[in-house]
């Protein structure tokens with residue numbers, strides 16, 4: 282029986298054939314139209330190691346295959362970093378930064394602030410930033426607030442401190458517990474703790490792009506992420522994948538795990554998407 286998770290089914294050939302037993306129109310809907318990529322850990326290695334420029338160039342060439350999904354980005358990073366990556370990779374699909382807080386359209390250069398974010402949330406966030414900087418960070422030498430964020434706060438752990446360990450220390454810190462309460466979303470990527478306004482996360486940003494700008498069902502897109510803050514998207518899309526450096530909880534949640542790390546793994550995942558899209562196309566044209 283075809284299910285909503287048709288792309289997941291497609292990875293198992295038997296189920297894939299069953300899923301294709303329906304009308305060509307139905308089959309056409311099964312193509313992966315857009316592939317959302319995280320940056321840290323997916324397009325680049327974690328902080329402190331250089332990006333594999335050759336692998337990124339290869340990814341761009343591969344994305345020109347007629348059966349390739351269009352590439353988009355969903356990152357926790359700030360807008361200028363997203364804009365630079367869109368420019369380098371030739372991305373034209375609206376993309377997401379600051380963990381869903383900001384949407385950027387590379388073609389028009391339009392910047393959209395997530396409409397769910399209220400002015401008072403930003404005021405509180407700004408006060409929160411000051412308190413973290415003055416009272417909390419001095420307890421964790423080497424930890425830093427990332428510059429350039431507008432609607433979220435990201436904190437990099439001290440060097441050599443594991444992010445998961447730092448996250449647990451941070452959320453249990455008395456000063457943090459007192460000021461954050463349950464009002465803000467707290468999560469982490471491979472390199473930072475992210476504090477966002479209530480109910481803002483990467484899925485919000487992706488949903489905005491798909492529903493308001495592209496008008497594509499989320500089951501027709503794929504996503505590649507490596508950390509906890511990506512899970513909310515990976516659990517919803519039609520095709521989800523991670524690279525060999527993805528966290529264990531992400532590996533448990535996705536459809537496909539590449540044996541290669543970061544950009545090399547992303548090339549492997551894009552090849553898998555193209556292969557799946559070619560199968561769908563063959564089936565449509567042979568009917």
Ligand SMILES: [Mg+2]
Nearest residue numbers: 319321322470
């Ligand atoms: Mg990441």
